[in-house]
Amino acid sequence: xxxxxxxxxxxxxxxxxxxxxxxxxxxxxxxxxxxxxxxxxxxxxxxxxxxxxxxxxxxxxxxxxxxxxxxxxxxxxxxxxxxxxxxxxxxxxxxxxxxxxxxxxxxxxxxxxxxxxxxxxxxxxxxxxxxxxxxxxxxxxxxxxxxxxxxxxxxxxxxxxxxxxxxxxxxxxxxxxxx
Numbered sequence: 001x002x003x004x005x006x007x008x009x010x011x012x013x014x015x016x017x018x019x020x021x022x023x024x025x026x027x028x029x030x031x032x033x034x035x036x037x038x039x040x041x042x043x044x045x046x047x048x049x050x051x052x053x054x055x056x057x058x059x060x061x062x063x064x065x066x067x068x069x070x071x072x073x074x075x076x077x078x079x080x081x082x083x084x085x086x087x088x089x090x091x092x093x094x095x096x097x098x099x100x101x102x103x104x105x106x107x108x109x110x111x112x113x114x115x116x117x118x119x120x121x122x123x124x125x126x127x128x129x130x131x132x133x134x135x136x137x138x139x140x141x142x143x144x145x146x147x148x149x150x151x152x153x154x155x156x157x158x159x160x161x162x163x164x165x166x167x168x169x170x171x172x173x174x175x176x177x178x179x
Contacts (some may be wrong), residue, residue, distance in 0.1 A: 082115035
């Protein structure tokens with residue numbers, strides 16, 4: 001009789017909460033729950049004048065912490081393009097701040113695949129590139145799901161014809177069988 005393969009055991013501290021917020025400086029385990037959820041339900045594509053206002057405000061801030069806080073507040077009603085994200089990234093040479101900008105704006109991109117290679121290439125190290133790639137990939141998946149959902153809904157709404165194989169009250173002739 002053959003032996004069953006051994007299962008790999010996983011261990012977790014019994015008295016710890018895997019979803020508690022960790023130290024910002026500590027490497028995460030991937031189990032931390034997000035501390036904030038944003039709804040993009042009422043967002044709109046940003047107009048040029050509003051975008052220019054955000055950029056000039058960010059450029060006018062004294063330090064990167066203030067830039068991050070300002071962007072967090074000012075981004076709220078808007079969706080952005082990848083080109084606009086690149087413009088925002090050029091405001092600072094700080095890698096950490098750039099990654100934070102991507103984490104702030106990435107989930108709001110209307111075209112996350114458009115300039116992804118150019119955005120990723122702005123970073124030198126593979127860990128940084130991986131972080132950026134994950135944000136862009138997650139947004140690309142969301143946009144893809146939304147567009148396929150929208151297509152499916154519009155098709156079903158527009159599909160007013162009768163169904164199937166000549167049942168009653170069907171298609172364009174209106175009569176179904178022999179009608």
